[in-house]
Amino acid sequence: MTTPLLKFQATKMLHTSGGTQLLDISFELDPGRLLTIYGASGAGKTTILRILAGLTDIDSGFIAVEGEVWVNTAAKVNWPARKRSVGLVFQDFALFPHLTVRENLEYAIPKGQDGKIVTELIEWMELTALRDKRPAALSGGQQQRVALARAIARKPRILLLDEPLSALDDEMRWKLQDYIIRAHRDYELTTILVSHHLPEIFRLSDEVICLDKGQIVRQGQPSDIFLEEKISSKFKVTGEIIEIVKSDIVFIVSVLCANTVVKVIATADEIAGLRMGQKVMVASKAFNPVILRIE
Amino acid sequence: MIDFQPLWLSLRLSLVTTGILLLIALPLAYWLTYSRYRIKIVVEAIVSLPMVLPPSVLGFYLLLAFSPSHALGKFLDQTLALRLVFTFPGLVIASLFYSLPFMVNPILSGFKSLPPALKEASHTLGKSSFTTLVKILLPNIRPSLLTGVVLSFAHTIGEFGVVLMIGGNIPGQTRVASLAIYDEMQSMNYPMANLYSLILLVLSFSILLSVYLINHHFNKANPLP
Numbered sequence: 464m465t466t467p468l469l470k471f472q473a474t475k476m477l478h479t480s481g482g483t484q485l486l487d488i489s490f491e492l493d494p495g496r497l498l499t500i501y502g503a504s505g506a507g508k509t510t511i512l513r514i515l516a517g518l519t520d521i522d523s524g525f526i527a528v529e530g531e532v533w534v535n536t537a538a539k540v541n542w543p544a545r546k547r548s549v550g551l552v553f554q555d556f557a558l559f560p561h562l563t564v565r566e567n568l569e570y571a572i573p574k575g576q577d578g579k580i581v582t583e584l585i586e587w588m589e590l591t592a593l594r595d596k597r598p599a600a601l602s603g604g605q606q607q608r609v610a611l612a613r614a615i616a617r618k619p620r621i622l623l624l625d626e627p628l629s630a631l632d633d634e635m636r637w638k639l640q641d642y643i644i645r646a647h648r649d650y651e652l653t654t655i656l657v658s659h660h661l662p663e664i665f666r667l668s669d670e671v672i673c674l675d676k677g678q679i680v681r682q683g684q685p686s687d688i689f690l691e692e693k694i695s696s697k698f699k700v701t702g703e704i705i706e707i708v709k710s711d712i713v714f715i716v717s718v719l720c721a722n723t724v725v726k727v728i729a730t731a732d733e734i735a736g737l738r739m740g741q742k743v744m745v746a747s748k749a750f751n752p753v754i755l756r757i758e
Numbered sequence: 759m760i761d762f763q764p765l766w767l768s769l770r771l772s773l774v775t776t777g778i779l780l781l782i783a784l785p786l787a788y789w790l791t792y793s794r795y796r797i798k799i800v801v802e803a804i805v806s807l808p809m810v811l812p813p814s815v816l817g818f819y820l821l822l823a824f825s826p827s828h829a830l831g832k833f834l835d836q837t838l839a840l841r842l843v844f845t846f847p848g849l850v851i852a853s854l855f856y857s858l859p860f861m862v863n864p865i866l867s868g869f870k871s872l873p874p875a876l877k878e879a880s881h882t883l884g885k886s887s888f889t890t891l892v893k894i895l896l897p898n899i900r901p902s903l904l905t906g907v908v909l910s911f912a913h914t915i916g917e918f919g920v921v922l923m924i925g926g927n928i929p930g931q932t933r934v935a936s937l938a939i940y941d942e943m944q945s946m947n948y949p950m951a952n953l954y955s956l957i958l959l960v961l962s963f964s965i966l967l968s969v970y971l972i973n974h975h976f977n978k979a980n981p982l983p
Binding site for chain 2: 516517518543544545546547548549550551553555557558559560561570571573597599613617
């Protein structure tokens with residue numbers, strides 16, 4: 464059995480525009496997992512990330528990472544943000560405006576740590592051409608890549624992503640999700656993502672926590688949480704409808720799943736309510752998968 | 759022939775005052791921005807007091823405080839052998855009080871205009887408050903620092919009431935340019951008063967113009983997120 468990397472238990476009274484509300488959250492996270500926190504705005508999603516990063520204090524609770532106690536209100540333990548090994552990507556990126564892309568990354572390197580990772584990340588995130596530019600000269604997607612690279616540069620134990628893609632259009636989102644998936648995998652990170660974008664959650668998450676008014680109301684795999692009807696299949700992908708064409712008496716719906724277009728035959732009844740650009744799940748019940756080598 | 763001593767004295771006073779003020783105002787403005795203590799509102803009001811108080815009021819109280827017949831002045835005089843009334847060090851201390859808001863307030867608004875996420879991002883990257891201040895916050899409020907420095911400098915050059923009360927009008931020691939203008943006026947030596955005034959006018963205008971130009975270019979090159 465895996466030992467959880469993170470044990471989190473916190474209560475805090477939140478003062479929101481809708482009045483006061485108690486945040487009372489408890490969860491554990493295994494190493495290497497990607498957890499998404501989902502919920503309406505004001506549910507306390509960002510607060511959880513801020514509490515973990517040490518930017519917001521809690522009223523009572525306990526946070527331990529790899530057995531190291533970061534917060535224990537009973538014992539008056541509360542590590543400052545700078546002592547906690549987290550990488551946080553802020554919603555608005557919070558890049559340092561006076562530093563170039565390279566300098567933003569270099570700033571994250573702790574004293575005595577090899578700065579080789581900066582060059583590696585710049586190449587890996589395809590930022591080589593932009594490395595001497597300042598944040599103001601970058602597009603939203605480029606800034607997001609720099610923010611992600613900067614958060615990873617100090618090799619944190621936990622990567623925290625606060626709706627990092629919310630300011631971007633769908634196409635850019637898709638591309639940047641690839642970077643997050645690769646960063647999570649290649650740098651063996653344990654990641655917590657705040658998001659309310661369902662395709663993103665399905666694509667990225669191993670598990671989901673659903674928050675409502677400061678409490679966890681559901682927890683599990685994305686499909687368990689968001690699909691009302693359980694399909695007894697073993698194969699499901701999510702994607703976006705890019706084309707619906709009529710072919711004789713049926714319709715052919717093209718769904719873009721990652722980089723592959725899946726064509727699904729549908730009746731007139733089935734396409735009622737479907738539209739271009741809609742996020743859908745393609746599920747196959749009876750199928751017999753085969754594995755082919757591609758390299 | 760123009761006597762440059764008052765102008766030189768004014769410059770020296772302004773330079774010394776501005777240098778010391780920068781060292782005082784930086785930690786003070788930082789504390790006023792980020793501290794959660796409620797008392798900071800009172801401190802903020804005290805800092806801004808010299809902006810609305812007649813300089814003669816400030817001068818009067820400082821004169822009383824520095825006078826050897828009162829506790830503080832007596833202590834300074836007898837223990838430290840420091841006489842502040844009618845001396846250059848006395849002028850510097852009075853100017854520090856008088857110009858404090860002109861240094862603190864621009865730096866304060868500079869800090870307040872920075873998105874909180876900049877400081878937080880630096881902390882989550884493992885940096886201390888001091889490193890964050892020096893490497894992230896200060897470089898991003900350079901226009902405010904420059905404004906503070908220049909306003910304090912220009913304000914100190916132009917002060918009159920306080921220096922008259924604390925410094926008297928001793929040539930070579932406390933007779934600064936603004937007092938020299940007043941003296942020349944009193945002696946009906948208008949051409950000389952005009953010359954001093956013109957020099958101060960041109961100096962002040964050039965300083966302000968350069969600050970606005972520099973800040974304009976900086977803000978264009980480094981817009982905040």
